[in-house]
Amino acid sequence: MNENNKNTNDNNAVSAGGVSAERLRELGGGEFLRLRNLRAGYGKTEILHGLDLFLGRGRSLCLIGPNGAGKSTVLHGIFGLADRLGGEVSLDGGDIGGLSPEQKLRRAKIAYILQDSSIFPEMTVEENLIMGGYVLPGAEDAREQTERIFAKYGRLAARREKRAGTLSGGERRLLEISRALMTDPVLLLVDEPSIGLEPRYIGMVFDILAGLQSEGMTIVLVEQNAKKGLAFADIGYVLVAGNLAMADTGKNLLENPEVGRLFLGG
Ligand SMILES: Nc1ncnc2c1ncn2[C@@H]1O[C@H](COP(=O)(O)OP(=O)(O)OP(=O)(O)O)[C@@H](O)[C@H]1O
Numbered sequence: 001m002n003e004n005n006k007n008t009n010d011n012n013a014v015s016a017g018g019v020s021a022e023r024l025r026e027l028g029g030g031e032f033l034r035l036r037n038l039r040a041g042y043g044k045t046e047i048l049h050g051l052d053l054f055l056g057r058g059r060s061l062c063l064i065g066p067n068g069a070g071k072s073t074v075l076h077g078i079f080g081l082a083d084r085l086g087g088e089v090s091l092d093g094g095d096i097g098g099l100s101p102e103q104k105l106r107r108a109k110i111a112y113i114l115q116d117s118s119i120f121p122e123m124t125v126e127e128n129l130i131m132g133g134y135v136l137p138g139a140e141d142a143r144e145q146t147e148r149i150f151a152k153y154g155r156l157a158a159r160r161e162k163r164a165g166t167l168s169g170g171e172r173r174l175l176e177i178s179r180a181l182m183t184d185p186v187l188l189l190v191d192e193p194s195i196g197l198e199p200r201y202i203g204m205v206f207d208i209l210a211g212l213q214s215e216g217m218t219i220v221l222v223e224q225n226a227k228k229g230l231a232f233a234d235i236g237y238v239l240v241a242g243n244l245a246m247a248d249t250g251k252n253l254l255e256n257p258e259v260g261r262l263f264l265g266g
């Protein structure tokens with residue numbers, strides 16, 4: 001048994017960055033999503049070295065940290081796109097560590113919005129949404145869900161017949177988020193929602209996420225724009241070289257001088 005594994009069995013164990021699991025549990029306001037000593041990577045390369053994460057239902061958590069710290073790998077680890085080398089991932093009390101991404105989508109109701117744009121530019125807005133509902137049981141379900149989304153986001157409804165490639169950056173991001181909603185997820189994983197967007201659209205994207213959270217959605221996001229991400233999220237984790245360096249409320253991290261100096265450009 002190595003050092004990391006020893007920590008798993010002790011609920012009061014101190015995580016690699018010095019934040020105790022107890023503190024993380026308290027901060028998270030619940031354990032709807034729980035990672036315990038997660039080690040994950042690609043092939044044999046370990047990127048995350050024993051991460052603990054606790055998040056209550058309907059809460060939001062933002063991961064910040066330098067390039068290559070492993071932020072996207074946390075989302076990959078939850079969704080099943082990275083190799084799990086040790087530790088546990090559970091959702092709503094059930095172990096989901098062994099599920100494939102498809103099972104995560106269908107059974108565990110987790111949706112993942114990729115860092116790189118994943119819409120089909122030649123297809124219409126409506127066709128893109130229907131593609132997002134491919135795991136739904138029937139074509140009729142996908143249609144109904146599409147209509148629900150159009151009823152919610154008039155801006156998309158007005159463009160339903162347009163090719164997705166002709167949308168503005170903000171509308172495209174709205175389509176990406178909406179497409180992930182087709183499966184009625186309970187947990188939304190979002191990688192860099194503000195990347196590549198003009199400032200006027202960034203607020204819009206966070207407003208959309210805030211709206212979803214107010215409806216009860218649990219959200220884990222990664223943000224390069226740490227100011228916006230921490231202002232949005234209930235909880236912030238700072239990841240450095242695959243380890244948790246700091247964790248606090250989003251608000252406290254925003255006001256933390258060290259975080260300011262390293263990640264907020266001030
Ligand atoms: N699919 C993959 N296969 C192999 N290595 C990968 C893969 N994805 C990421 N890595 C490696 O894992 C490490 C962490 O990458 P990750 O993408 O999680 O970082 P990040 O914090 O999201 O960085 P960024 O801010 O640049 O998006 C990097 O060294 C990266 O090269």
Ligand SMILES: [Mg+2]
Pocket residue numbers: 071072073115191222
């Ligand atoms: Mg990334």
